[in-house]
Amino acid sequence: MTEESTSGSASAAMPIRVVLVDDHAVIRAGMGQLLRAVGDIEVVGEAADGAQAVDVARTTRPDVVLMDLQMPGVDGVSATRQIVAEGLADVLVLTSFSDSERIFGALEAGAVGYLLKDADPDDVLNGIRAVHRGESPIHPRAARTLIGPRSSTTTVQLTARETEILTLVKDGLTNRLIARRLNISERTVKAHLTSAFARIGVSDRTQAAIWAERNGL
Secondary structure, X not given: OOHHHHHHHHHHOOOEEEXXXXXXXXXXXXXXHHHHXXXXXXXXXXXXXXXXXHHHHHHHOOOXXXXXXXXXXXXXXXXXXXXHHOOOOEEEEEEOOOOHHHHHHHHHHXXXXXXXXXXXXHHHHHHHHHHHOOOOOEOHHHHHHHHOOOOOOOOOOOOHHHHHHHHXXXXXXXXXXXXXXXXXXXXXXXXXXXXXXXXXXXXXXXHHHHHHHHOOO
């Protein structure tokens, strides 16, 4: 085996680096125990509030920050906005709240996924893995909150290919998987998504997935 192939194998086996953020020590301990029990996730830091979360993310440079929202001092939305603005990590929200104000606040701040604390442990693990793959996991109850009040009858004219790609985005596929499924290049997928985003008036994959669900794609 060459040095290059050895390096590639080691890189492929690297665990997903996660920072846990929650003001309750018991929840951090339980979540840490869950994550440390699997081989592909490594807990590299913990924080009890939003300000500490930003500092820990700056120090550890994790892949994913698992973020609570309601905390003393700097809340999770503000911390998410700062972490995303500095390009420190992807943020996956894990909270007890499913009201539209908090959900939209977190997503607008840059969170790429939104899970609730009553989710099954496997859903949390798979959510972290999904975020690391470039997907946007949303808890079904949170998705219903987003879709219901904002239902729209506005007609948007999409091309057949744009519709096809948006459907696959809704199903959680990354650009790479969409390209493979449709036998086109990732650049072509991105071009169609850019056009579709402009047509439907959204700015990211999470919003596009919600729009696609709301409009029955």
